[in-house]
Amino acid sequence: MTQSIPLYFPMKVIVTSSIETPYISGARKSLRLEQAEQLQKTLPPEQRAFGEAFCGLLRTVEPVQIDRRLCGDDLLPFCGGCQVIATPGHTPGHISLYLPGFDTVISGDAMALENGKPIIANPQFTLDMEEAIASMERLLSFPAKRMICYHGGVLDL
Incomplete structure (x- = not known):
């Protein structure tokens, strides 16, 4: 179910996927x-x-209170509209973002670049390799012109 998140956010807001909430909050x-x-x-x-x-x-990582929980396909009001993409694998609740107005996907840790080619980010720290591969394939299927990877930089498509 797609959920549109309200436009108002306080100055500091912690947003994560519903699946990641208990780990980030310390529960x-x-x-x-x-x-x-x-x-x-x-x-x-x-x-x-x-x-x-x-x-x-x-x-030493301190837990934080979660202000908003996201699910795949939720829409955020940032950058002219931002779609949440569920990209499990690296962690069970990993998310990426699709910004259609910028023809851009932000992969987070779901994908990295090595020698200009997409790969799984940090396979030794990937909790479910099968899901990670499926998530990377899903990201690459988006009609974006660029992918921003936390590891490796920008992939122009």
């Missing part, structure tokens, strides 16, 4: 921290200090 343990803790058990001795430091860093 549930971060999936990234769970993954790192499990990986720590299998790291070779020379990598354990780095692994523990990474776990420590993840433990």
Whole structure:
């Protein structure tokens, strides 16, 4: 069901997908921290200090109250209209954004660029590779002229 989000937003607003809400709000343990803790058990001795430091860093992330929960296909009033795209894989509730007025998709961590070609962002940190591949294919199917990737920059299509 498509939901149009009201135009008014206070100065500071925390917006996330409904699926990510319990992790960001602190109601549930971060999936990234769970993954790192499990990986720590299998790291070779020379990598354990780095692994523990990474776990420590993840433990310092403070939860925040979520102001708005989004679902795939929700419409936001930014940039002349902004469509939320559900792009699970990297995390279960990962979202990307389609800005038709700018012919642009913002992929977030759903896609990266390597040597100018789209790839899955950080496969070692992708929680569901099958969903991640499907999400990247979905992003590439949008009628956009550019993709902004958090890792790798801009892909002109």
